[in-house]
Amino acid sequence: MDDKLFLMIPGPTPIPERALLAMAKAPVGHRSSEFARIMAEVSDNLRWLHQTRSDVLILASSGTGALEAAIVNACSPGDRVLVGANGKFGERWVEVARAFGLKPEVISAPYGQPLPTDAFQAALAADTDKAIKAVIVTHSETSTGVLNDLGTIAxxxxxxxxxxxIVDAVTSLGAANVPVDEWGLDFVGSGSQKAYMIPPGLAFLAVSERGWQAVERSRSPRYYFDLRGYRKALKKNNTPFTTPVNLVYALQVTLQMLKAEGLEGLFARHTRLRDGTRAAIRALGLGLFAPDDTFASTAITAVIPPPDIPCDKLRATLKKNYDIVIAGGQGEMEGQIVRLGHLGFVSERDVLTAIAALEGALHTLGYDGFTPGSGVAAASAVLFG
Amino acid sequence: MDDKLFLMIPGPTPIPERALLAMAKAPVGHRSSEFARIMAEVSDNLRWLHQTRSDVLILASSGTGALEAAIVNACSPGDRVLVGANGKFGERWVEVARAFGLKPEVISAPYGQPLPTDAFQAALAADTDKAIKAVIVTHSETSTGVLNDLGTIAxxxxxxxxxxxIVDAVTSLGAANVPVDEWGLDFVGSGSQKAYMIPPGLAFLAVSERGWQAVERSRSPRYYFDLRGYRKALKKNNTPFTTPVNLVYALQVTLQMLKAEGLEGLFARHTRLRDGTRAAIRALGLGLFAPDDTFASTAITAVIPPPDIPCDKLRATLKKNYDIVIAGGQGEMEGQIVRLGHLGFVSERDVLTAIAALEGALHTLGYDGFTPGSGVAAASAVLFG
Known part of the structure; x- marks a missing residue:
């Protein structure tokens, strides 16, 4: 049915109607006092969401831009950096580090498995010369559905x-607990089209006081992503280059919604959505690509379909018959997994609907390894107790 | 009156209602076939607007990001580059070049005056070793209202x-003739909140075949702005990182509107708006900061108020009494000039209204150096013939 598509991909995520309507307002000038008032409120609420008293910068870029900004502002060419890589995004930060002349040392884990925290411990303990200048960790690895143990590594x-x-919190910020100050995180990057519940186009970067000292030391070339300009502008509730005003209108609205739900409510909801989804996937006899519940992303669940059901057919059937869009695997995972996003403006009802549709699609495609209704029942038991 | 503000600043510019409403649509996935169809149409229309058969890339950034992308992709550290600077934006590109280790040689002109084309000719002719790798020119200098003679320099x-x-066409693309292929321009950057008639958040960069050869040669570090990824993605009607989907929805609509107006109509309208504005400013006895009509921007007119009328008071009066927002001077020009934007979704009526309001504001502030109605009459004679 036209205009009936419902996104359950890991971003863009569904947008509340009031945020969509907020965007459809004529922009004011990004240097005006009216806009500064909006930015002041937004900045306060971003600090609340990040659980920090430090700065949270707003960038006009994708989440990758925020992570690149962190890397070039924290490090200089030749610097040794540790990078955790257990998926496509961790690997991307290795590429960014190399692109800017850093020397990344990769701590990896197989796709679907969490990063080995002891390897970080050992590498950092062995570095008595303090040659390692940064550690880059992806918190929720969007490509596999693994939630790495950031607290321990921090x-x-x-x-x-x-x-x-330097933390990729692109699909964890707002969907999982990321207590920036408590964990002493220095650079935490995220993107608007995730738990922020607004369309893509903005990125966010929290920077600690220690982080700012690194920014001052960095000799990496930078201009658009030079964070010093963002800090200076933030003091005037502004950005150094033109702000995407209309996306900020939407953000103002969704941050108010998130605040009304509260951090505990927000994290509990995402945990419920994850647990309900995983219970259903197990009840249907399908595989969970991140098998360990302790390290399962609250933003996305990666599912291994039955051997006879191709990923693209499953996704196509869900889209055609139910107008539900789920994601496929990225890179080498293409054709191996499908990914069901449940972050942002997603309710228990949405997960239940997705599971019901998944049951229908599996049936249509000839999979009979489950009792009809068992996925819905399992999800329901978790979601609605 | 609430919600009555009308922007006549050089960006953000007014947005057509249908573009605002297009943004208020739930986003589809940026990797979906539905979105690829929209991107295909948008790309075709961007090529039309740029008068080019080459690639026009879409970046999630401000216009500054597009210019930085051009500079780092075209040049390598140590490269000699010529940069024209007769305003704040020209000076910004000198800063970007320095930030990335290039050796900029500045060809300047006083604020309000066009760049001396003969200086470019002489510098390039003297460079028999072909050591100059790029020439950076700001077409419409937004900070002063000067339209540099890009065709001759090209x-x-x-x-x-x-x-x-490398051309900063941020306020000229769509408001003045920029025949990219005919002038053999290699990198042409612009931003969405200008003549494109949509909110800020997207930047555009046209790259010629010669430009792509430079991109391949460049040794500058880059990742988010590595244009090779954008070119590869463009072939699939996509971008390498997440596209600001909702801004592209708006762009699809406004490019259709621009196409319906036609290039000739578009340029003629902006020329009329400029000429009408300048005629009125002269009739009111005020100063034109860019005095030479031949080199006056079609996007913005910088006005020198009467000596006794402070710029901030003039702007505040226009805003308070007429809900019209005009810009002040930037940097060292603050307090010297006001800038009246007339690019994008601006009609003859809007300019007439602005002049009528300006007359009223000048009168309120005690300036009596004009015959009431003379500005409106002068503008009207030009605008409506």
Whole structure:
């Protein structure tokens, strides 16, 4: 049915109607006092969401831009950096580090498995010369559905004392607990089209006081992503280059919604959505690509379909018959998994609907390894107790 | 009156209602076939607007991001580049060049005066070793209202044979004739909140075949702005990182509107708006900061108020009494000039209204150096013939 598509991909995520309508307002000037008032409110609420008293910068870019900004502002050519890589995004940060002349040392894990925290501990403890300048960690690895143990790794980084932490929180910020100040995180990047519940086009970067010291030391070339300009502008509730005003209108609205739900409510909802989804996937006899519940993303669940059901057919059937869009695998995971996003403006009802549709699609495609209704029942038991 | 503000600043510019409403649509996935169809249409129309058969890339950034992308992709550290600077934006590109280790040689002119084309000719002719790798020219200098003679300078760059041209067309593309292929321009950057008639958040960069050869040669570090990824993605009607889907929805609509008006109509309208504005400013006895009509921007007119009328008071009066927002001077021009934007979704009626309001504001502030109605009459004679 036209205009009936419902996105359950890991971004863009569904947008509340009031945020869509907020965007459909004539922009004011990005240097006006009216806009500064909006930016002041938005900045306060971003600090609340990040659980930080430091700065949260707004960039006109995708989330990748925010991570590149962190990397070039924290490090200089030749710097040793540790990078965790257990999926496509972790690997991307290795590429960015190399592109800017850093020397990345990769701590990896197989796709679907969490990063080995002990390897970070060992590498940082062995670095008695304090040559490691940054540690880059992807919190929720969007390509596999793994939630890495950022809290533990952050402790090792703090113990090292020299290296700053650079965190890809693109699909965790707002969908999982990321207590920036408590964990002493230095650079935390995220993107608007995720748990922020607005369309793509804005990125966010929280920077700690220690982070700012690294920014001052960096010798990497930068201009558009030179964070010093963003900090200066932030003091005037502004950005150094033109702000995407209409996206900020939407953000103002959704941050108010998130605040009304509260951090506990927000994280509990995403945890419920994840747990309900995983219970259903298990009840249907399908595989969970991230098998360990402790390290399962609250933003996205990667599912291994039955052997006889191609991923693209499953996705096409869900789209054609139910107007539900789920994602496929990225890169080498294409054809191996499908990914069901449940972050942002997603309710228990949406997950239940998706599971019901998944049951129908599996049936249509000839899979009979489950009792009809068992996925819905399992999800329902978790979601609605 | 609430919600009555009308922007006559050089960006954001007014947005047609249908573009605002197009943004208020739930986003589809940026990797979906539905979105690829929209991107295909948008790309075709961008090529039409740029008068080119080459690629026009879409970036999630401000216009500054597009210019930085051009500079880092066209040049390598140590490269000699010529940069024209007769305003804040020209000076910005000198800063960007320095930030990335290039050796900029500045060809300047006083604010309000056009760049001396003969200086470009002489510098390029003297460079028999072909050491100059790029020439950076701001077409419409938004900070002063000067339209530099890009066509002539482009001819000298072509004659040089080695240097590529990098053009800041942020407020000229769509408001003035920029025949990219005919002038052999290699990198042409612009931004969505100008003549494109949509909110800020997208930037555009046209790249010629010669430009692409420079991109392949460049040794500058880059990732988010690595144009090779954008070119590869464009072939699939996509972008390498997440596209601001809703801004593209709006762009699809406004490009259709621009196409319906036609290039000739578009340029003629902007020329009329400029000429009408300038006639009125003269009739009111005020100063034109860019005095030479031949080199006056079709996007913005910088006005020198009467000596006794402070710029901020004039702007505040226009805003308070008439809900019309005009811009002040930037940097060292603050307090010296006001800038009246007339690009994008601006009609003859809007300019007439602005002049009528300006007359009223001047009267309120005690300026009596004009016959009431003379500005409106002068504008009207030009605008409506």
């Amino acid at each position: 402790g090792y980084i703090r113990a090292h004392g020299e290296a700053v932490s | 001819g000298y760059i072509r004659a040089h044979g080695e240097a590529v041209s």
